[in-house]
Amino acid sequence: xxTANKTVxxxxxxxxxxxxxKHFADYNIFTFINEEGALEKAREIDAKIARGEKVGRxxxxxxxxKDNFLSPKGEATASAHILEGFTSPITATAVKKLEDEGAIxxxxxxxxxxxxxxxTESSYFGPTLNSHNKERVAGGSSGGSAVAVALDIVEFATxxxxxxxxxxxxxxxxxxxLKPTYGTISRYGVVAMASSTDCxxxxxxxxxxxxxxxxxxxxxxxxxxxxxxxxYNNNPGTESDDSCAKIxxxxxxxxxSVHPGIRQALKNKVELLKSKGHEVVELEMPTLKxxxxxxxxxxxxxxxxxxxxxxxxxxGFRSEKSENLEALYKNTRSEGFMPENxxxxxIGNFVLSSGFYDAYFLKxxxxxxxxxKEYEKAFRECDFIxxxxxxxxxxxxxxxxxxxxxxxxxDLMSVSLNLAGVPGLAIPAGETKxxxxxxxxxxxxxxxxxxxxxxxKELA
Amino acid sequence: MDIKRxxxxxxxxxxxxxxxxxxxxxxxxxxxxxxxYISQLEELDTDNIEPTYQxxxxxxxxREDEIKPQDATRDELLALTKEEKDHQIKVPKVL
Numbered sequence: 001x002x003t004a005n006k007t008v009x010x011x012x013x014x015x016x017x018x019x020x021x022k023h024f025a026d027y028n029i030f031t032f033i034n035e036e037g038a039l040e041k042a043r044e045i046d047a048k049i050a051r052g053e054k055v056g057r058x059x060x061x062x063x064x065x066k067d068n069f070l071s072p073k074g075e076a077t078a079s080a081h082i083l084e085g086f087t088s089p090i091t092a093t094a095v096k097k098l099e100d101e102g103a104i105x106x107x108x109x110x111x112x113x114x115x116x117x118x119x120t121e122s123s124y125f126g127p128t129l130n131s132h133n134k135e136r137v138a139g140g141s142s143g144g145s146a147v148a149v150a151l152d153i154v155e156f157a158t159x160x161x162x163x164x165x166x167x168x169x170x171x172x173x174x175x176x177x178l179k180p181t182y183g184t185i186s187r188y189g190v191v192a193m194a195s196s197t198d199c200x201x202x203x204x205x206x207x208x209x210x211x212x213x214x215x216x217x218x219x220x221x222x223x224x225x226x227x228x229x230x231x232y233n234n235n236p237g238t239e240s241d242d243s244c245a246k247i248x249x250x251x252x253x254x255x256x257s258v259h260p261g262i263r264q265a266l267k268n269k270v271e272l273l274k275s276k277g278h279e280v281v282e283l284e285m286p287t288l289k290x291x292x293x294x295x296x297x298x299x300x301x302x303x304x305x306x307x308x309x310x311x312x313x314x315x316g317f318r319s320e321k322s323e324n325l326e327a328l329y330k331n332t333r334s335e336g337f338m339p340e341n342x343x344x345x346x347i348g349n350f351v352l353s354s355g356f357y358d359a360y361f362l363k364x365x366x367x368x369x370x371x372x373k374e375y376e377k378a379f380r381e382c383d384f385i386x387x388x389x390x391x392x393x394x395x396x397x398x399x400x401x402x403x404x405x406x407x408x409x410x411d412l413m414s415v416s417l418n419l420a421g422v423p424g425l426a427i428p429a430g431e432t433k434x435x436x437x438x439x440x441x442x443x444x445x446x447x448x449x450x451x452x453x454x455x456x457k458e459l460a
Numbered sequence: 461m462d463i464k465r466x467x468x469x470x471x472x473x474x475x476x477x478x479x480x481x482x483x484x485x486x487x488x489x490x491x492x493x494x495x496x497y498i499s500q501l502e503e504l505d506t507d508n509i510e511p512t513y514q515x516x517x518x519x520x521x522x523r524e525d526e527i528k529p530q531d532a533t534r535d536e537l538l539a540l541t542k543e544e545k546d547h548q549i550k551v552p553k554v555l
Contacts, residue, residue: 086540089532183516196514225521293498304475311476313551315540325554333477342477343490349474350495363501365511370504372512404490405497421515446517 004060082336092189164414171439304348
């Protein structure tokens with residue numbers, strides 16, 4: 001990616017990005033534009049360069065920040081009404097690491113409120129439009145971030161992926177999107193959705209950019225005790241010869257319910273791999289079809305717990321005219337949550353309530369064990385798996401918004417990775433006849449993120 | 461399974477929000493569909509399978525029990541609330 005130097009200043013890069021952000025305002029990508037803050041930081045970096053001082057690996061690189069990352073720049077609302085007016089006094093570890101290397105935040109990006117959704121239509125600020133077709137959804141929940149990169153406003157954007165929220169919008173907009181191994185990047189300062197599956201990752205235009213961002217952002221953080229000791233930068237296993245990789249294709253995963261364009265894209269990539277001398281094997285993974293049901297039990301349960309903290313007392317929106325404290329909680333939550341937030345919280349409380357716990361939550365946790373094992377078995381048979389990200393390319397705005405199950409089915413192929421904690425990289429894989437981007441995902445075993453990114457170049 | 465109007469109201473109560481009549485109808489209908497979908501897990505044989513609650517490979521990450529400066533000050537945190545009095549958060553009466 002382009003960094004600032006003596007001839008191309010950080011201020012120039014930032015001004016270009018801000019101008020493009022304004023030019024594409026009708027796509028509803030940003031919830032906040034960091035104009036003054038970005039220019040101020042750019043000038044600081046330019047002064048350093050002029051003095052001949054050392055600057056970071058992302059010096060002057062404009063980037064977009066998903067609205068669920070905390071930083072003191074702009075209101076951090078997770079695009080939810082209930083967080084309206086909240087400006088964070090703290091900075092997320094991931095943001096700090098990027099900005100210590102000189103990256104400059106241009107704006108906060110739109111998302112489904114609290115990252116509950118697959119289209120960015122569940123944002124309090126309205127939907128973001130698809131980069132390739134304004135009548136289509138951006139995907140979600142990180143829709144704004146994906147479109148900001150796809151329209152070349154910024155060099156990269158941050159995202160969070162709890163069940164596909166990076167990979168699906170990446171594939172709907174034709175860019176790279178990585179969900180790393182669970183625990184790779186600190187979640188300190190990021191609004192929690194489902195703690196056992198939430199991951200932080202990025203949108204980029206190239207695998208090399210993704211690799212650089214992972215080198216910078218990964219690693220153990222004393223502020224997040226669910227971070228793994230740094231493996232990304234100490235991974236000797238990545239020197240292996242790529243000329244003979246074994247790639248798994250999941251049997252029955254490309255059936256009739258999958259859009260023909262996506263099936264064709266998968267076929268094309270399989271041919272490409274074979275032509276480059278890689279071996280392609282077929283995998284049986286019969287439990288994966290239950291991953292979505294397990295996901296929509298486990299994740300709402302964790303959501304119900306994580307979202308119980310929003311009560312209007314300490315920060316964010318507070319409903320007016322409440323007679324007593326109990327009413328304050330209820331009114332704030334009734335007015336502050338989107339319908340999709342309410343659906344998920346209620347489902348979560350349903351599957352956790354006595355009488356239903358064993359049949360739903362416990363059952364799903366057992367299904368999760370089978371899914372983890374199925375991936376472990378698969379990676380004894382191959383190095384990476386190549387699958388669709390979602391059954392369809394970007395759908396029409398409004399098409400699924402009143403049918404939650406149809407919306408959830410869009411996550412069918414992405415959620416199992418989160419349940420198993422394995423990394424997945426969405427890669428661009430051509431377009432439909434109508435010009436809609438198509439994506440596939442390359443899946444690897446835990447901690448294979450670096451080799452996964454490297455191998456994705458074989459598919460370019 | 462059958463989800464009745466009182467079940468929806470009970471779940472809303474557990475969730476600490478109230479629902480309008482239109483929401484009871486629309487969310488209630490959605491919940492039925494979602495529960496129908498997730499109930500397909502019944503088909504899956506999970507006899508003698510241990511549950512998995514997290515996929516983080518480590519256990520018991522220890523740290524020293526020491527006081528460290530925090531990222532936000534008390535005043536910064538209090539400034540986030542709607543009403544403050546004498547360094548306390550003010551809310552309507554409890555009873």
